[in-house]
Amino acid sequence: MEISINNLTHNFEVNPERLLLDVLRQEAGLTGAKYGCGEGNCGACTVLVDGEATRSCITPVGSMVGRNVTTVEGLTAGGELSSVQQAFVDESAFQCGYCTPGFVISTTALLLKNSSPSTGDIKSALNGHICRCGAYVRIVKAVQKAAGNPDHGTSL
Amino acid sequence: MNASGEVVLRIIGPPFSGSVQQTGAIPKSAVLLEIASDGSVFAYSGKVEYGQGIRNSFTRMIASTLEIEVADVHVILADTARVPYDRGTTGSASTRTVGAQLFRAANAAKNELAERKDSDGSGADTDVVEIEISGDEPSPEEFTRLTPHMGAVRIDGADRVTGKAVFAYDFALDGTAYGSLIRPPSIGAKLVRIDSARAAQVPGFIQLVQANGIIGVVGETKEAADRAVSFVRTRWDETGDDVSDWSLPSALKDLGSDPVSLRDDGDVSAGLSSGARLISGVYYAPYVANAQMEPSAATAEWGEDGSLTVWCANRGPFTERAYLAEHLGIDAEKIRVIIEEVGGSFGTKSQSVSFEAAVLARESGRAVKISYNRHEEFSTSTVRPAALMEIDAAVDQSGKLVAWDYTAFHAGDNAFRGRRGADSPYDAPATRIRVADSPSPLPHGSYRSLGGAVNHFGREVHIETMARELGIDPLKFRLDNLSHPRYRRVLEEVALMSDWESRESSDGVGYGLAVGFDAGSYVAQVARVVVANGTIVVERVDVSFDCGQVFNPDGAINQIEGSVVMGMGTALWEEVEFDGGRVLNTGFGGYRVPRITDVPEIQVKLIEDPSNTPTGVGEPGIVPIAAAIANAVADATGKPVDRLPLQPQISAFSS
Numbered sequence: 184m185e186i187s188i189n190n191l192t193h194n195f196e197v198n199p200e201r202l203l204l205d206v207l208r209q210e211a212g213l214t215g216a217k218y219g220c221g222e223g224n225c226g227a228c229t230v231l232v233d234g235e236a237t238r239s240c241i242t243p244v245g246s247m248v249g250r251n252v253t254t255v256e257g258l259t260a261g262g263e264l265s266s267v268q269q270a271f272v273d274e275s276a277f278q279c280g281y282c283t284p285g286f287v288i289s290t291t292a293l294l295l296k297n298s299s300p301s302t303g304d305i306k307s308a309l310n311g312h313i314c315r316c317g318a319y320v321r322i323v324k325a326v327q328k329a330a331g332n333p334d335h336g337t338s339l
Numbered sequence: 340m341n342a343s344g345e346v347v348l349r350i351i352g353p354p355f356s357g358s359v360q361q362t363g364a365i366p367k368s369a370v371l372l373e374i375a376s377d378g379s380v381f382a383y384s385g386k387v388e389y390g391q392g393i394r395n396s397f398t399r400m401i402a403s404t405l406e407i408e409v410a411d412v413h414v415i416l417a418d419t420a421r422v423p424y425d426r427g428t429t430g431s432a433s434t435r436t437v438g439a440q441l442f443r444a445a446n447a448a449k450n451e452l453a454e455r456k457d458s459d460g461s462g463a464d465t466d467v468v469e470i471e472i473s474g475d476e477p478s479p480e481e482f483t484r485l486t487p488h489m490g491a492v493r494i495d496g497a498d499r500v501t502g503k504a505v506f507a508y509d510f511a512l513d514g515t516a517y518g519s520l521i522r523p524p525s526i527g528a529k530l531v532r533i534d535s536a537r538a539a540q541v542p543g544f545i546q547l548v549q550a551n552g553i554i555g556v557v558g559e560t561k562e563a564a565d566r567a568v569s570f571v572r573t574r575w576d577e578t579g580d581d582v583s584d585w586s587l588p589s590a591l592k593d594l595g596s597d598p599v600s601l602r603d604d605g606d607v608s609a610g611l612s613s614g615a616r617l618i619s620g621v622y623y624a625p626y627v628a629n630a631q632m633e634p635s636a637a638t639a640e641w642g643e644d645g646s647l648t649v650w651c652a653n654r655g656p657f658t659e660r661a662y663l664a665e666h667l668g669i670d671a672e673k674i675r676v677i678i679e680e681v682g683g684s685f686g687t688k689s690q691s692v693s694f695e696a697a698v699l700a701r702e703s704g705r706a707v708k709i710s711y712n713r714h715e716e717f718s719t720s721t722v723r724p725a726a727l728m729e730i731d732a733a734v735d736q737s738g739k740l741v742a743w744d745y746t747a748f749h750a751g752d753n754a755f756r757g758r759r760g761a762d763s764p765y766d767a768p769a770t771r772i773r774v775a776d777s778p779s780p781l782p783h784g785s786y787r788s789l790g791g792a793v794n795h796f797g798r799e800v801h802i803e804t805m806a807r808e809l810g811i812d813p814l815k816f817r818l819d820n821l822s823h824p825r826y827r828r829v830l831e832e833v834a835l836m837s838d839w840e841s842r843e844s845s846d847g848v849g850y851g852l853a854v855g856f857d858a859g860s861y862v863a864q865v866a867r868v869v870v871a872n873g874t875i876v877v878e879r880v881d882v883s884f885d886c887g888q889v890f891n892p893d894g895a896i897n898q899i900e901g902s903v904v905m906g907m908g909t910a911l912w913e914e915v916e917f918d919g920g921r922v923l924n925t926g927f928g929g930y931r932v933p934r935i936t937d938v939p940e941i942q943v944k945l946i947e948d949p950s951n952t953p954t955g956v957g958e959p960g961i962v963p964i965a966a967a968i969a970n971a972v973a974d975a976t977g978k979p980v981d982r983l984p985l986q987p988q989i990s991a992f993s994s
Contacts, residue, residue: 201562209561214509215502217682219632220713224927227632255502264497272496275897279390280499281632281682287500306936313927315632315683316390317904318897319938 186247188213189257199245203237204228206244207254215255215284219313226312229285230254236292236308255284258291267291267329276325278316285312290326299330344375346467348451350444353474354384354423355436368471369423372401372444374452380405380412382441385425386433387417387654388495389681391957392894393433395493397441400485404445405452409494417656417678427655432858434890435953439477442485447472479952482888491893507652507679508636508710515638516545516705518696519564521554521571522719525920526781528575530554538570547571548702551666553695557703561710582780583918588623588982591727591748591777598746598773599754602762605769610742614733618805621729622797623982624965626722626750626781626915627908630932633682634716639696640706646673647700651693652681662690667697685905686785687720717925721784722915724750724757728797732767738811740767740820747797748775749790751783760791760857760962763798765820781917788958791857792906792965796983799853799966804979813852813970814839821854825885828946829863830854832883836944837865844974847871851970853963858955860886861946864903866939866967870975873990877907877939877968882960884943887951895956896943902960903941908933910968911986 186193188211195210207213207230219227221240228240231253258265264272267290277283286309293300293308300308305326314322350372354365373381382401388394394414402409415421417428425437447470498504523530535547538556543563548555556571558564582590611617637651647669653659656676664671681688692709700707711719731744743765749757757774786792806816814834821827833852834840842850847870854863867879880903889895912931916923924930969980972989982988 205562208509213502214505217506217632218508218634218710218712220927222713222926222928225632255500259501264500268497268500271500273492275491275493275496275893277390277496277499278392278897278901279632279681279683280495280504281506283499284502310934310936313632313932313934315630315685315905315932317901317933317938319904319933319935320900320941321897322935 184245184248186244186250186252188252189254195244197244199243201244202240203230203242203244203247203252204239207239213254213256217281217284219282225282226285226289227282229288229312231288231292234292234295236289255287258287265291267294270325270329274321274325274328276321277314277318282312282314286314286322290329293326294330300326344377344379346373347376348374348448349467349469350447350472351469352440352444352472354425354440356440356443356474357436357476366423371423371441372448374448378407378411380407382412382414382444383422384414384416384437384441385422385655385657386437387428387656387678387681389428389654389684391433391898392493392891393438394495396434396438396891396894398494400438400442401445404442405449418675419656419660420675424657425655427658432955438890439481439485440474443472443477443481477952479888479949482953483949486888486890491891504680506633506682507650508633508682510638510650510679511708512638512640512706514706515708516557516559516703517561517564518555518557518699518707518709519561519568520695520709520715521556521568521573522715524575525577526580527578527920530573531576532574534572538567541567541570545705546703548699550702551698553698555695555699557699557705557707578920580780580920584625584914584916587625587725587780588727591725591750595748595775595777598775600771600773601758602770602772607742607744607769607771610767610769611731611733611744614741615736616809617731617733618808619731620801620804620981621727622800624726624793624796625983626725627786627913628717628720628722628915628930629685629687629786630717630930631683631685631687634711634713635688635692635720636708636710637693637696638706638708639693639700641700645669646675647697648675648677649693649697650677650679652679652684653688653690653693654684659690659693663694663697666694685787686723686789691719713927714925717930718922719782721782723786723793724779724783724790726750726757726790726793728794730797730801732801732805734805734809738809738816738819740765742769743767744771745798746773746775747794748777749793750777750779752776752779753783756785756789759789760794760855764823764826764856765802766822767820780920781915781922787902787905787961788857791958791962792909795853795855795962796965796969799855799963800969800980803852803966803970803973807973817852817854825861826854826856829861829883829885832944832946833863833865833881836881836883836942839865847975849971849973849975851967851972851974853966853970855959855962857959857962860884860954860956860959862959862963864963864967866964866971868968868971868975870972870989875911875972875986875989877911877937879940880942880964880967882941882943883946884960885946885948885951886954886956886959888949888953889945889947890953892945895945898957899943899960900941902958903964904933904938906961906964907937907968909983910965912984914984
C-alpha cells in the first residue's frame with residue numbers, strides 16, 4: 184500500500200490491520216512518534232493525518248492509503264526547527280522529552296486551525312496528552328509563544 | 340582513550356566532590372575530562388540524564404569555563420565501559436557532587452592550557468599531560484563561580500522536539516530479534532502446563548524460552564513474538580494473596596515488624612499524658628505508580644566470548660550491571676551496560692527488563708529487544724510503598740507541642756525508603772520516631788523522594804488538624820513550634836506569596852499549608868482548592884524553596900513545578916488497586932494522572948541564599964504537596980482528611 188509520510192511516498196507490504204504507529208516505527212524507521220499506552224489515552228503517538236492530530240497507536244495503517252501522514256520528523260523543513268518546535272525548546276517545555284513529539288504535533292494541528300488560541304483552547308487541545316514530568320505550565324507558555332509567531336506552521 | 344582525536348590533556352580525580360555517601364567500587368581516581376588535539380573535550384560521569392537536565396548543565400559549564408562552543412563538549416554519561424563507577428542517579432545530588440567536580444576539572448584544564456600558552460606559546464606537547472584534582476568538598480565560593488556557567492535552554496532540546504533523541508524504547512540493532520513475555524496471571528503463580536504447539540506455527544516464530552524463571556517467545560519481529568504469545572496456552576496454580584488494596588491499611592499494621600526507633604528524645608509517655616490536649620490520628624497513603632511515559636525496554640546482545648552488552652533505561656548503569664552479573668551468574672567485568680535516553684523514571688525502571696532480554700538473547704543466540712506494553716508496565720513495575728502512620732501528639736495550654744509520637748508502617752523490606760522524611764522538625768521536647776516495615780503484596784521500589792512524601796503527608800496533615808482543633812492558625816501553630824531558621828524562612832515566605840493572613844476560606848474554597856525537608860532542601864507550600872459538584876480543583880499552589888545556592892534557576896523551577904504536578908496526582912487520584920496478587924488498574928484509563936487541564940497556577944520562589952551550599956532540587960518539591968492539598972480540602976469541606984487519594988472520597992459521598 185502507498186502512503187505519504189512526511190511528503191515521501193512509502194510502499195509497505197504489511198497487513199492493513201497493523202497499527203500506524205508500529206509501521207512508522209518498525210517499517211519506516213521513524214521513531215519520533217512514541218508508544219505510551221497503546222489505547223489512545225496518552226497522546227505520545229500523535230501524528231498529523233491531512234493536518235489533523237491522530238493517535239497512530241489505534242489507527243490501522245490500511246486507513247492511511249491516499250492520506251498525508253506527518254510525523255514530528257517531518258516538521259523540520261531544511262533542518263530548521265518549526266516555530267512550534269523552537270518554542271518548546273526556548274520555553275524548556277519538557278524534561279525527559281518522551282511525550283514531547285506528541286505535544287508538538289497536536290500544537291501544530293491546533294495552530295493550523297486556530298492561529299490565536301486562548302489558554303482554554305490550548306488546554307482543551309492538549310488534554311489528551313500526558314506529560315508525566317509535569318511540564319504543563321511551560322507547555323502552555325510554549326504554545327502561546329508559538330502562536331504569537333506569525334511563521335508558525337510554515338514548514339508544513 | 341575515549342576522545343576521537345589524540346588526547347593531549349587528561350584530568351583525573353575522584354568522580355565526586357565532597358563527602359558523598361557512596362558505597363561500592365568508587366574509584367579514588369578516574370578519568371574525568373580529556374582534551375583532544377583538535378580541541379574537542381570529553382567529560383565522563385556515571386550519572387543518567389532522565390529529564391533533570393544534567394547533560395545540559397555539565398556541557399554548558401565545561402564549554403563556558405573553557406570558552407569553547409557547546410558543540411565541542413561531549414559529555415559521556417552512563418556507559419559502564421567509558422565512565423567511572425557511580426552508585427546511581429538518586430538523591431538529587433548530581434549537580435552538587437559530579438557537576439561541581441567536572442567544573443573543578445574544567446578549571447584545572449583551563450589553568451594548564453593558559454600556563455602552556457605562557458610558557459612556550461605553542462601548547463604542542465606530544466605527550467599527554469595528566470593532572471590530578473582533589474575531591475574535597477567544594478567551598479561556597481566554588482559553587483558561586485559555577486553558577487553563571489550553567490545556562491537555561493537545554494542543549495539537548497532540539498533532539499527532543501524533532502524525534503532524533505533515541506530512547507531505550509527506540510533503540511534497535513540491525514538483526515535484532517524481539518521478545519514477548521508470558522507472565523503469570525498473579526504474583527507467585529506457578530506454571531502447571533504450557534502448550535506452544537500453535538505458537539510455533541506463527542511466521543517469524545524463533546523460539547519459546549523457559550529459563551531463569553522467565554517464559555517468553557523470541558520472534559523475528561515484535562509482531563511475530565506478540566502474535567505467537569497469543570497462541571500459547573498456559574495453566575497456572577495461583578496462590579491468591581488475601582490482601583487487597585482495601586485490606587492493606589490494617590494488614591500493614593497487623594503484619595508489620597516491630598518498629599525500629601529512629602529517635603527517642605525525652606519521656607514521650609509522660610509528655611503525652613501531661614499535655615493539656617492529646618490529639619491522635621491515623622493516616623494512610625496507598626501504593627502509587629511511577630507511571631513514567633516510556634515503558635521499560637532493553638536490548639541485549641551476547642558476544643562469542645561470553646560477554647554481554649545491554650542497552651536500556653535505568654537510573655544506574657553500574658547497579659544494573661551488578662544485578663545482571665548476580666542473576667545471570669557471570670562476572671560483572673563481562674557486562675557492558677549503556678543507558679540510552681530515559682523517558683522518565685522517578686524511581687522505577689527496574690532491572691528486570693534487561694535481565695529478561697539477556698536471558699532470551701542467551702537462549703536464542705540472537706540479540707533480543709524487549710519493550711513492555713503499558714499494561715505490563717503497570718502490572719509488573721515497582722510501586723511506591725503504601726504506609727500507615729499513627730501519630731499521637733500533645734500540646735500545653737499555650738499551644739506548644741510537648742510530645743510527638745510517630746509510628747509508621749511502610750510496605751516492603753527496604754527500611755531506607757520508609758525512614759526518609761519520618762523525622763519531625765517540630766520542637767516537641769519529647770519526640771519518638773519509629774518506623775516498621777511490613778510485607779508488601781506488590782513489588783515495591785523507589786519513587787520521587789522515596790517515603791519522604793508519604794511521611795510528610797501524615798505529619799503535615801496531623802499538624803494542620805491539630806491547629807484546627809485547637810483553634811490556632813496553621814501558620815502560627817507551625818511557627819510557634821518550629822525554631823529551625825530555614826524552616827521558618829520558607830514558611831514566612833510562602834505566607835507572603837499566598838497572602839496567607841488575608842485568605843478567605845468559605846464553604847467549598849479552602850487553603851492548606853505544609854512544610855517539608857528532603858535531600859538537604861527546605862520547602863513550604865500553600866494550596867488553594869475549590870470543591871464543587873463533587874470535584875476537587877486545585878487552583879493555585881505557592882512554593883517557597885530553599886536549596887541554598889542555585890545554579891540554574893529555570894531548571895530548578897521546572898523540577899519544582901513537575902514535583903507539584905506529580906504530587907497533585909497522588910493527592911487527588913492515584914492509587915494502585917490490586918487484589919489476589921494482581922494489579923487491577925493497568926492503564927491510564929483506570930490510573931488517573933494529572934493532565935494539562937488539571938494544572939493549577941504554580942508560583943515558585945527560590946530563596947537563593949549564598950551562605951548555604953547547594954542541595955537537592957529534583958525531589959523536595961513533592962514532599963509537602965499532598966498534605967497541602969489535603970489540608971486545603973479539609974478547610975474547604977470542614978471534614979478532616981486521613982487518607983489519599985482525595986477525589987474518590989469526595990465523589991463517593993456526593994450525589
